[in-house]
Each structure stands twice: as C-alpha cells, then as structure tokens.
Amino acid sequence: MTKTMPYPQGSLLFAPMEGVTDETYRLTIKDLYPEWDYYHTDFLRIPSQGHLSESRYIEHLGHRVFSNQNVLEKTGYQILTTARANTQLAVETISKLPLKHLDLNLGCPSKKVNAHKGGAYLLEDLVELKRILGDIRKNFEHHFSVKIRIGYKNTDNFDELLDTIQNSGVDSLTIHGRTRDQLYKGKADWSFIKRAVERLEIPVIGNGDLWTTEDVEAMFDVTGCYAVMLGRGALKTPWLATLYKDYGTNINEATLLEERKQRIVDYFNALETNYKEFTPATEEFILGRFKSFSRYLFEDFDEAETTRSHFLRSRNLEEFNFHLDRI
Numbered sequence: 001m002t003k004t005m006p007y008p009q010g011s012l013l014f015a016p017m018e019g020v021t022d023e024t025y026r027l028t029i030k031d032l033y034p035e036w037d038y039y040h041t042d043f044l045r046i047p048s049q050g051h052l053s054e055s056r057y058i059e060h061l062g063h064r065v066f067s068n069q070n071v072l073e074k075t076g077y078q079i080l081t082t083a084r085a086n087t088q089l090a091v092e093t094i095s096k097l098p099l100k101h102l103d104l105n106l107g108c109p110s111k112k113v114n115a116h117k118g119g120a121y122l123l124e125d126l127v128e129l130k131r132i133l134g135d136i137r138k139n140f141e142h143h144f145s146v147k148i149r150i151g152y153k154n155t156d157n158f159d160e161l162l163d164t165i166q167n168s169g170v171d172s173l174t175i176h177g178r179t180r181d182q183l184y185k186g187k188a189d190w191s192f193i194k195r196a197v198e199r200l201e202i203p204v205i206g207n208g209d210l211w212t213t214e215d216v217e218a219m220f221d222v223t224g225c226y227a228v229m230l231g232r233g234a235l236k237t238p239w240l241a242t243l244y245k246d247y248g249t250n251i252n253e254a255t256l257l258e259e260r261k262q263r264i265v266d267y268f269n270a271l272e273t274n275y276k277e278f279t280p281a282t283e284e285f286i287l288g289r290f291k292s293f294s295r296y297l298f299e300d301f302d303e304a305e306t307t308r309s310h311f312l313r314s315r316n317l318e319e320f321n322f323h324l325d326r327i
Contacts, residue, residue, distance in 0.1 A: 005172065005203060006076065006101045006143050007038045007227065012216065012241040013205065015231035016040035016078040016103065016147070019292060023062025024281075028274045030071065032267065035241040037227075039075050043105045046081040046090045048116070054093055061099075064278070073100065076145070080105040082118040083128040091139040102140050104133070106148045109180045120180035124152040126164050133168035147174040147207070147229075150192040153181050158192060159199065166200050173200065174229050177208040184232070194223040205229050211236060213244045213251070236296035239263050257300055261327050264297060268324055272317070283317045290320055 007013065014021070014029060014036045026039045044060045046052070058066050065071050077099050081087045094102060106129070108119030122129045136144055146165055150158055165173055175196055177188030188208025197204045203226035206219045210233040219228050233240060237260070243251060268290060275281040275289070291312050298307045307323075314320035 004143070005226070006073070009203075009226050010220070011037035011227040012244060013038045013227055013229040014040065014234050014241075015207065015229045016042050016076070016105070017231055017235070018042045018108075019289075020235065023065055024274050024278050025271070025289075026062070026075070027064060027071070027278075028270050029238055030074075032270055033239045033242045035245045037074070037241070040103060041075065041077050043078045043080040043108065045118075046079055046085040046087055048082060048084040051086060051089050052093070054096060057094055057097060061097075066097075069098075072098065076101040076103045078103040078105055078147070080108060080113065080118055081132060082116050082122075083125075083132065084117070087132055088135040088139055091136050095140050099142065101143045101145065102136065103174075104136060104144075104146045106146050107176050107180075109149070109183050114180065120149050120152055123148060123161060123180065124157065126157065126160060129161075130164055130168055133165065133170060137169040143171050144169070145172040145174065146170050147176070149176050149178055149180050150189065151179040154179060155192065158195070162196055162199055166202055170202065172203040172205065172226070174205040174207050176231075177206075190219065190222050193219075193225055197224045197226075203227070207231065209233075213240065213247065214249045216240070216244050217249055232296060235293060236299060238267060253300075260300060265324055265327055268293075268321075272321075287314065287317050287320060290317075 019042065021040060021042045029036065030039065041061060044057070061077060065075055079090065079102065081090065105119055106122055110119060113119040114121040117125070122132065148161070173196065175193045177190050177192055178184070178186070190206065193204060193206045205227045206223050206225035207229040210216055210219060210228055210230045215233070216228055219225060230240060272286060275286045294308060294311045298304050301307045310323045311320060314323065
C-alpha cells in the first residue's frame with residue numbers, strides 16, 4: 001500500500017538540484033518564499049567502495065534541518081546510486097535517521113554519472129533497477145519516491161519502466177518529460193506524464209518546462225498530475241510559488257518585471273547573509289554559487305544577455321553586488 005504522501009495534492013515542489021539545493025539555500029528559499037510546499041536536498045552519491053558514516057548523511061541534510069522537525073517534514077532526501085554501490089548498507093544507515101522521505105535520482109543525465117551506470121542510465125537496465133529498488137524498499141519503511149526521465153536513448157520501454165517502478169513498491173514518481181539523450185533540448189513532452197497518471201495507481205508528479213504560473217496551471221490541467229516539481233523554472237523565478245498562490249495566472253508582464261527586479265536584490269542579499277553566517281562560506285565560494293544561480297534570472301530583462309554577462313564576469317563579490325545595486 002502506498003505510504004501517506006509527504007505533501008498534499010496540488011503542491012508546488014522545489015526540485016533537488018546538484019550544486020544548488022544545499023541546506024543554506026533551501027532554508028533561505030523557505031524563509032523568503034514560504035509558499036513552496038516542499039523542498040529536496042541535492043543528490044548524495046552512494047560510493048562504490050566503502051560506505052558513508054551516519055554523520056555524513058546528516059551533514060548532507062544539514063544540521064539545522066535535522067534538528068527542526070517542521071522543516072524536516074517538508075524536506076525530501078535524494079540519493080544517487082549504481083549497481084556497484086552498496087545501496088542496502090547505505091539505506092540501512094539512512095533508516096536510522098528520522099527521515100520520512102527518501103528519493104532516488106534516476107534522471108541525472110551527466111556523462112560521468114551515466115558512465116558509472118547511475119542516474120538515467122538505469123532507465124534502460126531494468127534488471128539492475130529492479131534490484132536496487134528492492135534493496136531500498138526492503139530497508140526503508142517510510143515514503144520512497146523516484147525521479148525519472150521518460151527514457152535513456154528513447155522511450156521504447158516507458159510502460160515497462162513504469163510497471164517496474166510501481167511493482168517494486170515505490171510510493172510516488174516524478175517524471176521529467178525528456179529522455180536522457182535530449183538533455184534539456186527541445187520541449188518536454190507532457191503526454192508521457194499524462195500516460196503515467198492514467199497507467200499507475202501511485203501519485204505522479206509532473207516536471208519539465210515549468211517557467212510561469214501559466215505553465216504550472218497547464219501542467220495540472222493537461223496531465224492530471226498529483227503535484228508539480230520545478231527545477232530550472234525555480235532557478236529563474238525562485239518566488240514562482242508565491243506568484244502562483246497570490247495571483248494565479250492573473251498578473252501582467254510589466255508587473256512581473258518590476259517585481260523581478262526588486263526580488264532579485266532581496267534574493268541575493270539574503271543568500272549572502274546566510275552563506276556567511278551559517279555555512280560559513282568564503283566570498284569566492286559565494287561568488288561561484290551566485291554565478292550559477294544567475295543563468296536564468298535575467299531572461300525577462302530587455303538587455304538580458306548584457307545584464308547576465310555583467311554578473312557572470314564579476315571578479316569578486318563586491319563587483320557582483322555593484323551590478324546588483326544598479327538593478
């Protein structure tokens with residue numbers, strides 16, 4: 001029987017993103033934009049040799065999150081594993097922690113990850129996938145979800161993949177509507193998400209090309225999915241859940257742009273304060289993170305490429321903040 005969902009139907013989920021959703025980032029987003037219903041850690045790679053200590057798993061989650069039950073209940077813990085890794089031992093260790101939601105990354109398109117037969121690679125090796133899912137399910141009694149793409153090189157085994165996941169005792173499924181080989185090119189095919197909703201008994205979460213409040217509304221309408229998860233769209237507009245819940249689709253472009261300019265300043269100021277206080281992080285580290293966060297933020301500006309280049313070329317945090325002040 002499917003475990004109780006950790007968030008209600010119609011929720012907006014902030015996606016797990018490598019190099020983005022660390023503890024400080026997640027807590028900053030939660031404080032600034034509490035309209036997000038749920039958050040995720042970035043993936044923790046299960047090693048092929050040796051094993052990680054309990055303290056390492058806690059560190060990945062974050063000690064502040066670990067000690068705050070209210071935040072912990074709104075946080076999914078994502079792992080990435082391979083056939084060679086000792087997944088069973090890892091999950092046995094994780095199960096000793098007060099975690100109520102474990103998510104398996106089966107969507108990572110990284111060449112390095114796939115070369116080691118992890119992430120999206122497992123979408124075409126259903127024998128190993130079934131074994132891994134079984135190891136996790138047998139050793140984790142709470143909510144167990146997976147996040148997939150619609151295939152590796154193609155979608156030929158999509159229905160078989162869905163059945164393997166559901167029959168292995170997975171409690172919910174997030175689907176990004178592209179194959180691994182598509183990376184982020186073209187347009188996400190939401191018809192596969194709808195197909196999964198109609199085929200499966202477990203809740204399906206829609207993901208892919210959710211950039212605006214209109215996109216969020218359309219995903220629900222077109223697919224009938226249980227909830228939506230935003231990745232790149234959340235990086236472009238970290239306050240998108242706020243817009244969706246405050247305005248729905250009833251907001252004009254001029255208002256959106258003016259609101260974006262103010263929110264960008266508040267966003268980076270809060271992140272800088274929190275990274276310095278809680279991580280603690282060097283200015284070099286913060287600048288690197290800020291540049292990675294800037295990829296989509298300025299796309300709605302009239303001089304988007306010029307504006308973005310100013311931030312990406314900043315040589316130090318002072319220069320980055322100088323350009324921020326000019327917004």
